[in-house]
Amino acid sequence: MNVKNTVVEKQEEAFSFLKDKLLLQYILRIIIDIILKMKDSLNIAIAGATGYVGLELIKILSRHAKAKILYLCANKSAGKKIYIFDKKIIKKNLPEISRIKKIDWNRINILFTALPNGEAQKIAKVLPQHVKLIDLSGDFRLKDSKLYKKWYGINHNCKELINKSIYAITEFSRNHLDKYSIISCPGCYPTSVQIPLIPLIQKKMINVKNIIIDSKSGYSGAGRNVKNKFKFKNIYDSVSAYGVGSHKHMVEIDQELSRISKKRVKVFFTPHLIPMFRGILSTIYLETYNKNSAIKIHKFLKKYHKENFFVKIAKFNTPIGTGDVMNTNYCNISVCKNRKDNKIIIISAIDNLIKGASGQAVQNMNVAFKYKETMGLI
Numbered sequence: 001m002n003v004k005n006t007v008v009e010k011q012e013e014a015f016s017f018l019k020d021k022l023l024l025q026y027i028l029r030i031i032i033d034i035i036l037k038m039k040d041s042l043n044i045a046i047a048g049a050t051g052y053v054g055l056e057l058i059k060i061l062s063r064h065a066k067a068k069i070l071y072l073c074a075n076k077s078a079g080k081k082i083y084i085f086d087k088k089i090i091k092k093n094l095p096e097i098s099r100i101k102k103i104d105w106n107r108i109n110i111l112f113t114a115l116p117n118g119e120a121q122k123i124a125k126v127l128p129q130h131v132k133l134i135d136l137s138g139d140f141r142l143k144d145s146k147l148y149k150k151w152y153g154i155n156h157n158c159k160e161l162i163n164k165s166i167y168a169i170t171e172f173s174r175n176h177l178d179k180y181s182i183i184s185c186p187g188c189y190p191t192s193v194q195i196p197l198i199p200l201i202q203k204k205m206i207n208v209k210n211i212i213i214d215s216k217s218g219y220s221g222a223g224r225n226v227k228n229k230f231k232f233k234n235i236y237d238s239v240s241a242y243g244v245g246s247h248k249h250m251v252e253i254d255q256e257l258s259r260i261s262k263k264r265v266k267v268f269f270t271p272h273l274i275p276m277f278r279g280i281l282s283t284i285y286l287e288t289y290n291k292n293s294a295i296k297i298h299k300f301l302k303k304y305h306k307e308n309f310f311v312k313i314a315k316f317n318t319p320i321g322t323g324d325v326m327n328t329n330y331c332n333i334s335v336c337k338n339r340k341d342n343k344i345i346i347i348s349a350i351d352n353l354i355k356g357a358s359g360q361a362v363q364n365m366n367v368a369f370k371y372k373e374t375m376g377l378i
Contacts, residue, residue: 042369045071045103047123048114052220053136055086056358057112062091064362064376066369070107073100105131112361113137121158124182132368133182134361140165140184141252151251167256169194170363170373171308177368185364186256188356189215189249189271192282192348194256195311196333199304201260205292208261212268212285213253218278218322221352230273240273247271278353279322284346285338294344298335305333309374310355310363325349329359329377 044061048054049072061067072082077097083089103111105128113120113135120139127133142148143163145156156162165182166173169191177183186194193213200206219226219235226235230242243250250269257265288297298316305311314320314334325332328351336345350356359377366373 041066041068042109042365043068043070043107044110044112045069045073045108046112046114047073047100047119048136049082049097050074050077050085051114051224052353053114053357054112055082055089056353057114057361058082058089058094059086060354060358060362060376062089062094066371066375069094071095071103072097073103075099110134110365114357117152118154121156121161124158124161129181131181134185134365135165135182136185136357136361138187138248138252140182141167141186142255143167144255147251147255151248168364169198170360170367171195171305171311172198173364174367174373177364178370183361183364183368185357185361187249187252188217188221188280188350188352189213189247189269189282190252190256191356191360192280192331192350193253193267193269193284195305195331196284196301196346196348197257198260199301200286200297201257203300205289205297205300207287207289208257208263208265210287211257211265213282214270214272214285215280215282216272216274217280217352218276219273220278221280221356222273235273236275238275241270242273244270276322278351279326280348280350280352280356281320281322282348284348286344286346288342288344293341294335294337297344301333301335310377320347320349322349322351325351325355327351327354329355329363331355 044067046054046057046069049058058069061069072095074097078099080097082094082097108131110132111127113123113133115137117138120135120137124133138152140162145159145162148156161182164180165184166176166180167184167186168177169186192215201208222229247269250267253267253269254265295316302313305313310329310331312330312332314332317336318334320332320334332349334347336347338344362376363373366375
């Protein structure tokens with residue numbers, strides 16, 4: 001009986017040892033995993049963390065394998081938890097909101113700025129050289145400081161850094177992003193417009209003197225103060241044209257299309273607010289050159305964007321909408337025929353808060369730091 005008991009006890013000890021050993025191995029694997037991820041991870045600060053774009057950045061970077069958010073900044077909300085601004089942010093170890101002046105720059109690799117126009121340039125002036133700035137405002141989009149003053153209504157106080165920045169739609173800038181200390185992310189409307197148009201202008205397939213753009217956006221594009229900006233419009237129940245002939249994104253589109261075509265381009269552009277929260281649908285009316293039919297342009301764009309993961313070309317002559325790209329970093333494009341042979345219609349759909357802002361910013365970061373382009377975005 002004693003012998004049996006001893007055998008049973010020894011077996012239990014052996015099983016217990018094996019269990020402990022397996023548990024220890026499992027814990028060690030987790031620790032090694034964490035160490036490997038941290039080894040080449042990026043320490044990040046986000047300025048403007050409580051705005052719509054800042055909150056989307058947090059969601060994306062929270063699931064990014066190589067990103068570690070060390071600072072969330074919003075001066076008016078310092079001391080608060082970020083979760084109170086968006087219940088969908090569930091990561092528990094995010095930092096408390098602080099002021100920008102509290103950042104220890106020695107700990108930071110990247111600063112994302114999702115701030116009002118004029119603020120990022122102030123920070124850029126004092127930013128240490130080792131910190132890459134990824135800006136989502138208009139501060140470094142225009143290469144001419146006089147145009148910035150004209151269209152934004154404020155002086156540019158960091159002119160010396162404009163030429164040290166790159167205007168970056170990832171699909172067209174991927175080979176240069178690692179060379180610049182400032183990455184300027186395009187506006188939401190210009191993103192939706194340029195992804196289909198730049199290849200056609202490069203190939204001289206369209207008449208650049210006759211580009212008509214009708215864009216519609218959810219009201220999140222106007223930011224949290226949308227009610228104050230459009231206080232005389234019933235934005236939740238009606239469609240409203242705004243910025244007619246004067247929207248800031250128009251000069252940005254002109255600049256980039258002029259650069260590509262090597263001719264002065266002035267587009268016709270009218271944006272509209274529609275009663276939904278997010279999404280942009282741009283309908284672009286074009287005149288083609290050299291018998292470039294709608295079907296030929298469809299085939300060309302499909303081939304051009306074949307390797308661009310986040311650009312999807314719909315079947316020829318297919319109506320598309322924002323529902324297909326909601327909460328994604330995709331740009332969906334449809335080429336449609338017109339009743340006139342030399343006229344075509346291109347429809348482009350993006351999520352204004354992701355491909356038009358935070359998603360494109362992270363896509364630029366991934367390419368600049370040689371990570372997989374889709375990391376954190378799918």
